[in-house]
Amino acid sequence: MIELQGLEKRYGDSFAVRDLNLVFAEGELTALLGPSGCGKTTTLRMINRLIEPTGGRVLLRGQDTHTLKPETLRRGIGYVIQQIGLFPHLNVAQNVATVPDLLGRPARDTERRVDELLDLVGLSPAEYRFKKPAELSGGQAQRVGVARALAADPPVLLMDEPFGALDPLARDKLQDAFRDIQRRLKKTVIMVTHDIDEALRLADRIALMNAGELAQFGTPDDLIHRPASDFVRQFLGEDAALRQLAGRRAADFAHPGDPAGLPTVDAQLDARSALGIMLREGADALAVTQAGESIGILRWSDLQTIPMQPPISIRDEVT
Amino acid sequence: MSKPTPTGAGGNRPSAPLLSVTKNAVRGDVPQVLVLAALPLLAGAALPWVLLRPNRLAPGEYLRLPPALLALMLVLALLPLLAARFLPRLTWLAAGLAVVAVFWVVGLQTRCALVGQAEFARASAAAGVWLSGLGALIAVYGAGLLLVGRQKLLAWAWVPAVLALVWAGHLSGWSVLVEARNEGPRWVQELAQHLRLVGTALGLSTLIGVPLAVWAAGRERVAVAVLGLANAIQTLPSLALLGLLIAPLSALSNAFPALRAAGISGIGVAPALTAMTLYALLPILRNGVVALRGVPAGAVDAARGMGMTGRQIFWRVQVPLALPVWLTGIRQAAVLLVGVASVAALIGAGGLGTYIFKGLQSAAADLILLGAVPAALLAIGVDAALRGLEVWLGRRFGRVG
Amino acid sequence: MTSSSLTAARTGRRRWPWGVLLWPSLLLLCLIPGVLPRLLAPLNLGELTAFDPPLWRLTLTHLGLVALATGVVLGLGVPLAVAVTRPGRVALRQLAETLVGLGQTVPTFAILALAVPALGFGWKPTLLGLIVYGLVPVVSNGIAGLQSVDTSALDAARGMGMTGRQRLLRVELPLALPVLLAGVRTSTVYNVGTATVGAALGAGGLGEPIINGLSQQNTALVLVGAVLSALLALSLDAVLGLFAPRT
Numbered sequence: 002m003i004e005l006q007g008l009e010k011r012y013g014d015s016f017a018v019r020d021l022n023l024v025f026a027e028g029e030l031t032a033l034l035g036p037s038g039c040g041k042t043t044t045l046r047m048i049n050r051l052i053e054p055t056g057g058r059v060l061l062r063g064q065d066t067h068t069l070k071p072e073t074l075r076r077g078i079g080y081v082i083q084q085i086g087l088f089p090h091l092n093v094a095q096n097v098a099t100v101p102d103l104l105g106r107p108a109r110d111t112e113r114r115v116d117e118l119l120d121l122v123g124l125s126p127a128e129y130r131f132k133k134p135a136e137l138s139g140g141q142a143q144r145v146g147v148a149r150a151l152a153a154d155p156p157v158l159l160m161d162e163p164f165g166a167l168d169p170l171a172r173d174k175l176q177d178a179f180r181d182i183q184r185r186l187k188k189t190v191i192m193v194t195h196d197i198d199e200a201l202r203l204a205d206r207i208a209l210m211n212a213g214e215l216a217q218f219g220t221p222d223d224l225i226h227r228p229a230s231d232f233v234r235q236f237l238g239e240d241a242a243l244r245q246l247a248g249r250r251a252a253d254f255a256h257p258g259d260p261a262g263l264p265t266v267d268a269q270l271d272a273r274s275a276l277g278i279m280l281r282e283g284a285d286a287l288a289v290t291q292a293g294e295s296i297g298i299l300r301w302s303d304l305q306t307i308p309m310q311p312p313i314s315i316r317d318e319v320t
Numbered sequence: 321m322s323k324p325t326p327t328g329a330g331g332n333r334p335s336a337p338l339l340s341v342t343k344n345a346v347r348g349d350v351p352q353v354l355v356l357a358a359l360p361l362l363a364g365a366a367l368p369w370v371l372l373r374p375n376r377l378a379p380g381e382y383l384r385l386p387p388a389l390l391a392l393m394l395v396l397a398l399l400p401l402l403a404a405r406f407l408p409r410l411t412w413l414a415a416g417l418a419v420v421a422v423f424w425v426v427g428l429q430t431r432c433a434l435v436g437q438a439e440f441a442r443a444s445a446a447a448g449v450w451l452s453g454l455g456a457l458i459a460v461y462g463a464g465l466l467l468v469g470r471q472k473l474l475a476w477a478w479v480p481a482v483l484a485l486v487w488a489g490h491l492s493g494w495s496v497l498v499e500a501r502n503e504g505p506r507w508v509q510e511l512a513q514h515l516r517l518v519g520t521a522l523g524l525s526t527l528i529g530v531p532l533a534v535w536a537a538g539r540e541r542v543a544v545a546v547l548g549l550a551n552a553i554q555t556l557p558s559l560a561l562l563g564l565l566i567a568p569l570s571a572l573s574n575a576f577p578a579l580r581a582a583g584i585s586g587i588g589v590a591p592a593l594t595a596m597t598l599y600a601l602l603p604i605l606r607n608g609v610v611a612l613r614g615v616p617a618g619a620v621d622a623a624r625g626m627g628m629t630g631r632q633i634f635w636r637v638q639v640p641l642a643l644p645v646w647l648t649g650i651r652q653a654a655v656l657l658v659g660v661a662s663v664a665a666l667i668g669a670g671g672l673g674t675y676i677f678k679g680l681q682s683a684a685a686d687l688i689l690l691g692a693v694p695a696a697l698l699a700i701g702v703d704a705a706l707r708g709l710e711v712w713l714g715r716r717f718g719r720v721g
Numbered sequence: 722m723t724s725s726s727l728t729a730a731r732t733g734r735r736r737w738p739w740g741v742l743l744w745p746s747l748l749l750l751c752l753i754p755g756v757l758p759r760l761l762a763p764l765n766l767g768e769l770t771a772f773d774p775p776l777w778r779l780t781l782t783h784l785g786l787v788a789l790a791t792g793v794v795l796g797l798g799v800p801l802a803v804a805v806t807r808p809g810r811v812a813l814r815q816l817a818e819t820l821v822g823l824g825q826t827v828p829t830f831a832i833l834a835l836a837v838p839a840l841g842f843g844w845k846p847t848l849l850g851l852i853v854y855g856l857v858p859v860v861s862n863g864i865a866g867l868q869s870v871d872t873s874a875l876d877a878a879r880g881m882g883m884t885g886r887q888r889l890l891r892v893e894l895p896l897a898l899p900v901l902l903a904g905v906r907t908s909t910v911y912n913v914g915t916a917t918v919g920a921a922l923g924a925g926g927l928g929e930p931i932i933n934g935l936s937q938q939n940t941a942l943v944l945v946g947a948v949l950s951a952l953l954a955l956s957l958d959a960v961l962g963l964f965a966p967r968t
């Protein structure tokens with residue numbers, strides 16, 4: 002879907018981004034991960050040409066973005082900027098409606114869409130529609146920023162630390178909600194973050210950057226179990242595997258099997274806690290239950306590989 | 321938007337940095353200013369430069385530049401731009417040349433025009449001169465932006481050159497200077513009178529305004545009232561205010577003939593000075609109150625906590641912190657006064673305004689220029705000088721205001 | 722824009738600010754023939770004969786000059802402020818700021834008088850002076866307002882694919898508007914005062930009684946002009962204040 006070929010940005014004598022080659026697959030969420038100042042924002046902004054590269058090119062569905070008018074390109078790509086950047090003179094609804102307006106969508110549809118999106122990011126439309134950005138908390142503003150990027154239903158979303166200003170609880174909720182939206186709508190998302198947990202939790206693939214260059218590109222599993230360098234290992238930390246489990250539900254790992262005599266865990270419990278229960282109980286398998294009924298069993302060995310999609314479909318309670 | 325150079329996937333990237341940005345690179349935006357300067361210069365060259373009249377009031381004929389001078393002015397119009405492009409370090413010279421050339425050509429053309437004319441004939445500058453002069457000054461400004469630090473002085477190199485032209489008598493045919501020569505010592509007197517009026521009024525209003533501001537700043541009610549009054553009076557026309565302030569004086573002198581004998585009446589220097597003093601009092605008082613009240617309460621508290629006395633707090637904390645804003649008020653007052661003093665001629669107080677009103681009454685443009693241009697330059701000079709003083713004082717107090 | 726439908730609700734209806742009418746009604750009262758002379762008579766400051774032209778004509782001339790100047794100032798000043806605040810035009814902006822500073826420093830009377838040789842006597846040089854002088858607050862406030870627009874909002878606008886023109890119309894100008902309007906207000910109110918000086922150039926207006934009064938030493942006459950121009954200034958200030966956004 003989006004392909005970076007030898008992408009480079011140079012400021013004076015120093016490189017902000019250097020020889021970056023990456024393919025972001027359609028419908029996947031890729032995290033751009035790395036320490037502060039490693040060039041994540043620069044990379045993201047070169048994709049929608051807010052920054053013009055000094056070398057290399059960006060292909061969008063095989064087409065060089067350089068052949069497109071920047072405005073046209075940007076209107077088809079949702080963008081959540083790091084500083085939120087709501088328009089202070091417009092209210093929440095008007096902020097969210099900006100891109101549909103630019104695209105000339107009918108006002109009535111847009112109005113409905115605005116309410117839908119506000120609901121989606123957990124802000125009650127009735128209460129927040131007419132508030133001005135100055136009346137919002139940092140986290141609320143950030144959610145409006147996410148809604149605004151989604152408003153025109155773009156197939157591609159670029160997000161620069163979209164959940165940075167939220168408290169851990171709200172962040173977890175919004176992250177879950179967002180992952181569901183993304184899975185359901187099959188958006189291609191590139192999300193900048195320096196939060197490892199966030200990347201492990203949300204991303205299908207992670208591009209780990211260091212000092213402007215790509216350190217490793219792969220699934221969270223690849224990075225954890227097959228780190229390409231010491232930097233990757235150190236950046237993720239020795240407990241990366243555990244942190245990865247913390248971001249998944251026990252149900253994601255469950256397989257059909259006989260639950261008889263096994264300690265039970267709830268399907269919504271995170272996998273790390275499930276592992277803790279195995280250690281405590283001295284068991285090497287657990288029965289996974291949902292609403293009292295067994296939906297499968299979870300073995301010790303199942304936890305060693307993270308499934309991309311849950312093998313067993315479960316009823317979704319988090320939205 | 322600069323286009324990226326597509327190098328293709330994994331294309332060779334240069335290992336050595338490309339041309340590094342030179343430290344003294346030409347500011348890319350200065351040529352815009354030089355283009356803006358070239359436009360009036362080009363237009364001015366094509367317009368008439370001299371208005372020749374048989375005497376100072378009669379209608380006259382407009383004279384254009386001869387081809388050779390026209391060509392010269394056209395070349396000089398474009399020279400700063402070309403210099404900025406190819407020899408950026410000499411842009412100031414090209415722009416300065418344009419200014420000097422304007423004066424030189426005015427001198428040359430007025431003298432040529434007067435050859436064979438009667439004694440009362442006048443040759444004055446026409447639209448072309450004013451436009452070209454404006455363009456040349458903009459070019460000088462643009463050139464100044466290319467200079468840094470001490471070099472900035474080079475942008476003023478044209479001033480001594482122009483003064484030398486005047487000194488050498490090259491401009492003696494220009495009607496404004498003819499008037500100036502005729503007026504001679506009287507003009508100097510009026511200038512001195514203008515300065516005296518401004519200086520006295522500023523001195524008096526500072527003497528009154530400073531203690532008054534200190535007194536008012538400490539009293540909540542008074543301070544609010546003072547600020548409200550000052551803001552309301554700001555909306556009043558200065559001319560009207562001058563008139564209004566004179567009213568009580570003239571009423572007094574009407575009532576007490578003794579006062580009139582002492583020189584206090586509705587016209588003359590005394591009412592003008594009174595009015596000007598009161599007028600200048602406003603910015604000094606307002607900025608003083610604002611500045612003193614703007615001193616952070618924390619700083620005063622800390623000083624009190626250290627055991628400073630009230631007097632020490634005032635001199636060591638409040639005054640240094642309030643000074644920059646206060647000085648700005650005094651500067652505003654001074655600039656205002658230069659303007660008000662030129663209107664004061666209307667009530668017989670003298671000053672440069674005398675020439676403006678004389679010129680307006682007799683429809684003599686040269687006389688107006690003789691009063692208005694020096695008044696404008698005086699205001700700019702006073703503003704610059706007081707700004708300099710502010711910076712200097714700011715440095716002495718350890719920070720730049 | 723959907724904005725119309727989205728803003729309609731909530732804002733509610735503003736209460737009509739009756740206070741605004743105070744100054745204009747006082748002004749109208751003073752313009753009724755005979756009212757001002759009668760009010761000033763007890764002060765015993767001077768003779769007030771019948772006015773020719775009548776006071777309301779002088780006031781209208783005055784207002785017309787100021788309004789015309791404000792119109793031209795808006796037409797010139799706003800595009801100018803926009804033009805010099807586009808990216809890559811720092812030098813032009815510095816030039817504009819310097820010129821504005823000069824306009825503030827040079828005495829009004831000198832500006833007006835300097836326009837006479839170019840335009841002759843009457844309302845023309847006065848109008849030119851008013852325009853030059855009126856441009857100062859509009860351009861400087863316009864530049865300040867446009868410069869203070871939050872860069873992250875602009876960045877977001879660019880990221881959404883707004884063109885330069887859309888950014889200007891939808892983000893920059895609305896955000897700069899309060900400061901810009903304050904500049905327009907200052908410009909208009911000060912120009913009421915400046916226009917009185919125009920009477921010295923034969924522009925007519927409310928400066929005429931002031932100048933006549935000063936030269937004839939008739940304080941009552943001065944007072945008539947001063948009161949009326951002050952009332953005009955306060956009226957315009959109040960009316961323009963209606964456009965100022967509430968905070």
Ligand SMILES: Nc1ncnc2c1ncn2[C@@H]1O[C@H](COP(=O)(O)OP(=O)(O)OP(=O)(O)O)[C@@H](O)[C@H]1O
Nearest residue numbers: 012016017036037038039040041042043044083195
């Ligand atoms: N306009 C610029 N001029 C010069 N250097 C720049 C510019 N913008 C970014 N850089 C440099 O490029 C590098 C990458 O910056 P970038 O904003 O992409 O970092 P980041 O990975 O997003 O960091 P963070 O997590 O702190 O947001 C940094 O070292 C930065 O200093």
Ligand SMILES: [Mg+2]
Nearest residue numbers: 041042083161
């Ligand atoms: Mg960043």
